[in-house]
Amino acid sequence: MKRDFYEVLGVPRDAGAEDIKKAYRRLAMQHHPDKNHGNKDAEAKFKEISEAYDVLRSDDRRAAYDRFGHQAFEQGNAGGGGGGGGFGFAGGLGDVFEEMFGEIMGGGGRRGGGTPRGADLRYDLTLSLEEAFQGLQKTITFTALATCATCKGEGTAPGTSSKACTMCHGHGRVRSQQGFFAVEHACPTCQGAGHVIPTPCTDCKGAGRVKKQRSLAITIPPGVDDGTRMRLSGEGEAGPRHGPAGDLYVFLSITSHPLFQRQGPHLHCHVPIPMTLAALGGTLEVPLLEGGTAPLTIEPGTQSGHVMTLRHKGMPAVHSTRRGDMAVEVVVETPRHLTKRQKELLTEFSVEGERVKNSPLSEKFWAKVKDIVGVSEG
Numbered sequence: 001m002k003r004d005f006y007e008v009l010g011v012p013r014d015a016g017a018e019d020i021k022k023a024y025r026r027l028a029m030q031h032h033p034d035k036n037h038g039n040k041d042a043e044a045k046f047k048e049i050s051e052a053y054d055v056l057r058s059d060d061r062r063a064a065y066d067r068f069g070h071q072a073f074e075q076g077n078a079g080g081g082g083g084g085g086g087f088g089f090a091g092g093l094g095d096v097f098e099e100m101f102g103e104i105m106g107g108g109g110r111r112g113g114g115t116p117r118g119a120d121l122r123y124d125l126t127l128s129l130e131e132a133f134q135g136l137q138k139t140i141t142f143t144a145l146a147t148c149a150t151c152k153g154e155g156t157a158p159g160t161s162s163k164a165c166t167m168c169h170g171h172g173r174v175r176s177q178q179g180f181f182a183v184e185h186a187c188p189t190c191q192g193a194g195h196v197i198p199t200p201c202t203d204c205k206g207a208g209r210v211k212k213q214r215s216l217a218i219t220i221p222p223g224v225d226d227g228t229r230m231r232l233s234g235e236g237e238a239g240p241r242h243g244p245a246g247d248l249y250v251f252l253s254i255t256s257h258p259l260f261q262r263q264g265p266h267l268h269c270h271v272p273i274p275m276t277l278a279a280l281g282g283t284l285e286v287p288l289l290e291g292g293t294a295p296l297t298i299e300p301g302t303q304s305g306h307v308m309t310l311r312h313k314g315m316p317a318v319h320s321t322r323r324g325d326m327a328v329e330v331v332v333e334t335p336r337h338l339t340k341r342q343k344e345l346l347t348e349f350s351v352e353g354e355r356v357k358n359s360p361l362s363e364k365f366w367a368k369v370k371d372i373v374g375v376s377e378g
Contacts, residue, residue, distance in 0.1 A: 223320075
């Protein structure tokens with residue numbers, strides 16, 4: 001089981017970005033494999049702290065981790081849909097040690113001519129409760145870096161080619177000695193590519209990628225909950241120099257509903273009923289989220305606030321045939337704007353009620369009041 005990333009770096013959960021960076025730098029220097037040759041524990045520790053820093057250094061990834069924990073970056077279900085949103089997750093989940101130090105003591109990491117991963121993207125979607133219940137398919141449109149169609153990602157103008165960098169001789173990295181450390185870092189001339197482009201592509205200006213509007217058909221399965229994160233592998237930004245694409249993370253939020261409140265797989269609904277139905281009993285047709293109604297038996301003498309359950313009328317479970325329940329809380333409504341005849345009938349009812357004592361809750365309440373403060377019902 002993975003340790004908490006804040007615990008791995010030895011920082012509090014409210015630590016600032018600079019404190020996190022300092023903690024990572026200190027631990028990475030201590031546990032780097034090239035400083036601990038053959039030490040498997042140090043190698044595992046280095047990987048652990050690098051993974052922790054890779055998440056906590058990014059505001060978007062850190063926010064996702066704070067909310068969802070390690071699950072935020074595990075394999076998710078493909079799908080999505082609904083209302084608009086925005087992107088985040090600038091930068092891929094790459095070699096963060098290389099970013100911080102270059103290569104310490106000449107070891108590990110990406111070499112020149114490598115293929116760094118494209119950036120992950122975040123897309124926020126808003127759904128209605130009905131859409132979350134039914135599931136839906138939707139085509140979303142967004143802008144992201146894509147491989148340049150003119151140069152096929154090479155960055156060179158048509159009919160031309162790149163040349164090996166004379167500074168690093170095509171390796172993409174240069175090394176310098178700092179005390180007993182041999183520090184290796186990306187070549188400043190070619191930025192680690194290992195080659196230079198004499199005649200850049202006019203469309204991408206030599207970057208090999210251009211911003212492009214994309215349309216993506218995605219699917220939301222029935223039963224998704226508020227805060228659900230779905231990962232679409234390889235649907236993020238294209239990687240530079242033909243590197244693998246990043247992922248697209250879809251975060252879902254569910255709007256409130258005028259009739260139903262959701263509690264996990266269950267639904268809750270307040271239903272007003274006439275005083276006469278509460279007193280005499282009968283059958284009530286209760287609305288359902290999927291449309292239509294379901295009969296609900298009201299027992300004679302039902303009190304306001306009484307909760308009854310309709311089995312398997314709640315939300316569906318994701319990728320399952322199971323459903324939650326729907327709790328129906330009745331609210332007994334006192335009639336207003338009575339006619340003369342209704343007033344007469346209720347007066348007769350009140351007089352008769354004094355004789356048969358059919359309001360036990362009221363009687364118990366006033367009995368307690370009398371015992372405590374010596375006040376009788378007025």
